[in-house]
Amino acid sequence: MKKYSAPSVKKAFAILSAISASRNGMGVSDLAKKLKMAKSTVHGMTSALEELGAVMRDPLTKKYKLGFTLLEIGRSAYSRIDLETAARPVTERLMEKTRTSVFIGILNWDQVTILDIVESRQDLHITAPVGSTVPLLAGAVGKVFLASMPEEQAAKIVKSKGLPRFTDNSIVDGDSYFNELAHVRQHGYAVDNEEYIIGVRAVASPLTDLGQLQSAIWAVGFKANLDEKKMQTLIEETLQAARSISRRIQQQLLGKH
Numbered sequence: 001m002k003k004y005s006a007p008s009v010k011k012a013f014a015i016l017s018a019i020s021a022s023r024n025g026m027g028v029s030d031l032a033k034k035l036k037m038a039k040s041t042v043h044g045m046t047s048a049l050e051e052l053g054a055v056m057r058d059p060l061t062k063k064y065k066l067g068f069t070l071l072e073i074g075r076s077a078y079s080r081i082d083l084e085t086a087a088r089p090v091t092e093r094l095m096e097k098t099r100t101s102v103f104i105g106i107l108n109w110d111q112v113t114i115l116d117i118v119e120s121r122q123d124l125h126i127t128a129p130v131g132s133t134v135p136l137l138a139g140a141v142g143k144v145f146l147a148s149m150p151e152e153q154a155a156k157i158v159k160s161k162g163l164p165r166f167t168d169n170s171i172v173d174g175d176s177y178f179n180e181l182a183h184v185r186q187h188g189y190a191v192d193n194e195e196y197i198i199g200v201r202a203v204a205s206p207l208t209d210l211g212q213l214q215s216a217i218w219a220v221g222f223k224a225n226l227d228e229k230k231m232q233t234l235i236e237e238t239l240q241a242a243r244s245i246s247r248r249i250q251q252q253l254l255g256k257h
Contacts, residue, residue: 008045011035011037011041011045012045012048012049014035015031015035015042015045015046015049015055016049016054016055016066018031018034018035019031019055019064019065019066020066024061024063024149024150024153025058025061025063025064025065026063026064027061027062027063027064028042028043028046028064030063031046031064046064049067050064050067052067052069053067053069054066054067054069055067056109060153060156060157060160061153061156085248085252086245086248086249086251086252087104087116087217087245087248087249088116088118090241090244090245090248091104091116091118091217091241091245092118093241094118094217094219094237094238094241095118095119095120095121095219096121097233097237098219098221098230098233098234098237098238099120099121099122099221099225100120100125100126100219100220100221100226100234101117101118101119101120101125101126101127101219101220101221102117102118102217102218102219102220102241103116103117103128103141103217103218103219103220104116104117104207104215104216104217104245105134105141105215105216105218106214106215106216107136107145107214107215107216108133110135110136110157110161111133111134111135111136112133112134112135112136112141112142112145112216113131113132113133114128114129114130114131114132114133114134115130115215116130117130120221122221122225124222125221125222126200126220126221126222135164136157136161137157137158137161137163137164138164138166138195138196139192139195139196139197139202139204139218140189140190140191140192140202140203140204140218141190141202141204141216141218143180143181143184143190143192143204144184144189144190144204144205144206144216144218145206145214145216146158146181147181147182147184147185147190148206148214151178151181154178154181155178158174158177158178163177166195166196166197167194167195167196167197167198168198169193169194169195169198170195170196171195188205188206188239188242189203189204189205189235189238189239189242190203190204190205191203191204191231191235192204193223194223199222199223199224200220200221200222200223201220201221201222201223201226201231202218202219202220202221203218203219203231203234203235203238204216204217204218204219204238205217205218205238205239205241205242206242207242207245207246207249208242208243208246209246209250216242217238217241217242217245218238219234219237219238221234
């Protein structure tokens, strides 16, 4: 039987693969050079893929990243396999140790989408529905994602959107905010001291080595239950949980148990 050849499909898949492998996205010229395609071909392909939602073009950098269509497919697989088997045992232990609510989410363009939550057993606790979103420039988890970007890209996002004042503790000064991001890059975690919601503190840390599906874990509790000593414990436990989940997912991807 003659093998069916679909050059356009292969080219489209090559473009998607190249974009997926690039942490910061790729422009038309970058793709054309890497894939040895004519710029006109790449432009036509990316335009078609953008129309389908398979890729999206950042208006600031003019670079393409995977679009919502593919992110939703990836999120579905992530949710069914990785979270239930790799992340949930770890997030449940973190909740038990710290008595906080523990979330896992992904960067979804200019917001963070919650993929999973383990609610604290405290009578009063923080919660949110799976699938709901958090603004990118809100609290600890936003700092984690912005800190993972090149500084120039993070600066453009902050400049274009501005730093919102959710509470009196929100960091609205650019220099102070970028100092926070530098701390995240150096230490691997971010904190929220009533910056998003009054009376609420949080710690977030990125999940690493998961390709373009940028993910993070964050633990949230009330300030009344999180003094400085407990916050330090929360930082240490959240960092450990992030490393553990990242390692377990990597083992899954390699087919190990």
